[in-house]
Amino acid sequence: MLPKKRENRGRRKGSKGSVKTVQCDQCGRLVPEDKAVCVTRWYSPVDPQLAAELEKKGAIIARYPVTKCYCVSCAIFLGIIKVRPEEERKRRGISR
Numbered sequence: 001m002l003p004k005k006r007e008n009r010g011r012r013k014g015s016k017g018s019v020k021t022v023q024c025d026q027c028g029r030l031v032p033e034d035k036a037v038c039v040t041r042w043y044s045p046v047d048p049q050l051a052a053e054l055e056k057k058g059a060i061i062a063r064y065p066v067t068k069c070y071c072v073s074c075a076i077f078l079g080i081i082k083v084r085p086e087e088e089r090k091r092r093g094i095s096r
Contacts, residue, residue, distance in 0.1 A: 010072070011032065012034040013032070013034045020032075020033050023069075024036070024069065024074055026074035026077075027074055031072075033069075036069040037070045037071075037081055038068070038069040038070075039068055039080055040065050042065055042066070043063065046061050
């Protein structure tokens with residue numbers, strides 16, 4: 001049997017069994033929901049400079065949360081997550 005590379009096997013599943021899949025917003029790959037890297041950013045349809053001027057005058061500008069899910073390879077490519085150095089990955093052996 002192969003050694004276990006990561007303590008959680010690269011997932012946030014625990015003992016759930018199976019989870020549904022989501023599609024990567026960058027490449028379209030199907031990824032388990034607990035393995036996907038999801039990022040929530042606030043989106044405003046109004047230009048930021050115009051929104052600042054309007055807010056000074058007392059207008060309320062709507063902002064919407066937009067959640068995008070990426071597979072691990074696309075998240076690394078886009079710089080959302082970084083590759084950790086070897087000594088920071090799962091400790092091997094007795095001393096953890």
